[in-house]
Amino acid sequence: MIRLLLIFIFLAPFSAFSCDADPPPVALEFLKAKHVFFGQATSKVYAKDSLTYTVSFTVEQHFKEGGSLPETLAFTLPAEGEITGSYSSCDFGVLLGRKWLIYAYTYNGILTFSYYGSNSKPTESLDAIPKQELEILNSGHEIDYRNIIFDESLLKSPTAVTYVGPSPKIQLHSLLTHIDNTKYRQTSRLTFENFIAGIDSSGNIMELFIPDRRAKHVFQAVYDVQATVWTPLKELSSLQFDLLQALKASGQWKPARFMGKSVNSQVFFQVYIDEQGKVTTSAFY
Structure with a gap:
């Protein structure tokens, strides 16, 4: 329940297709x-x-x-x-x-x-x-679809435009098994971090960062297709730094696809560490 609430707070509402769904771009x-x-x-x-x-x-x-x-x-x-x-x-x-x-x-x-x-x-x-x-x-x-950054969180109905988001070729949590929550002196029972990953049409990581929650995000539009522009967090804790470095080792991803064609995209996900030190990752949005 806590994880679902955190995702809801951080991300804009997502709309699965329904008869009252907003139209796509x-x-x-x-x-x-x-x-x-x-x-x-x-x-x-x-x-x-x-x-x-x-x-x-x-x-x-x-x-x-x-x-x-x-x-x-x-x-x-x-x-x-x-x-x-x-x-x-x-x-x-x-x-x-x-x-x-x-x-x-x-x-x-x-x-x-x-x-x-x-x-x-x-x-x-x-x-x-x-x-x-x-x-x-x-x-x-x-x-030209190649000029667009596909941001699934802003696509009201991804399936309506035959869009499939990017995905890592390996399980991200497998890169985080060495993370020991106890050594970072975390006081909360549940530690979570938000991450933004930019993946190009070849599956390469263009950027991977923790967004600054205090900074106001803006929207960038190509044609009428919007993407969120986040400000990276500059000052990282030792835990944030170690998580980020581990995730950057994920290598090449499966690129997002629009109408069967590889496209540039960005995704949002979270990493959780519970009180037992177990590391999990959320779904990608």
């Missing part, structure tokens, strides 16, 4: 999408069993270059609760004649889109799209 959803377009729903036909409907959009503008740019795109979606009699918090419907901005992607070989956990939305005109989002869409061909 526009730049990342743009890269994931097969088509990003603005168009109008011009046809809506329900299946015979009324469990699904197929909606066709007439495309007014494509934002994603390359490949085919069809004038119409069709999607088969679950029918609304008022049609099926079965309601869920994930229900959404497309009204005939309504205009939408859609980020369409392929799932299990089928082209689809979602309203929840996505930037897809009904909108009357391009002028109604938020300015920053429209700027990213208009320059989408310039988005």
Whole structure:
């Protein structure tokens, strides 16, 4: 319970995917999408069993270059609760004649889109799209994932953009077995330290440090993808120094992956030493 509380205090809230999940960064959803377009729903036909409907959009503008740019795109979606009699918090419907901005992607070989956990939305005109989002869409061909530091703590739904964080190739706690808590004159029953690790796309450790809890952190954005910038703690206790040196011996990590591609990232984790001297590490965030 204590460990969970410490993690909660130190880290920002994390959101697993749910129907009320915040949308991912526009730049990342743009890269994931097969088509990003603005168009109008011009046809809506329900299946015979009324469990699904197929909606066709007439495309007014494509934002994603390359490949085919069809004038119409069709999607088969679950029918609304008022049609099926079965309601869920994930229900959404497309009204005939309504205009939408859609980020369409392929799932299990089928082209689809979602309203929840996505930037897809009904909108009357391009002028109604938020300015920053429209700027990213208009320059989408310039988005380079290699310029982004992926910070999982700020990705509202990592799975929504097919992101998997980095991981050490060896168990970190195995590097800390020699740490003897008793020699550091620790007075608390539980000793813990926060760590930030920056891992490049090759799995190399770019930085590994203990953040200064007294210093205010800031956010750095590339496109609309944010990463937290922490201030390293300058004055280390002997315990902090020994922990840091031991962890730096972890060598190469498995790099984070976005859409199957290796990317630069940073992760947060904690090291605990209990009153018996047992050393454990938290999950990575």
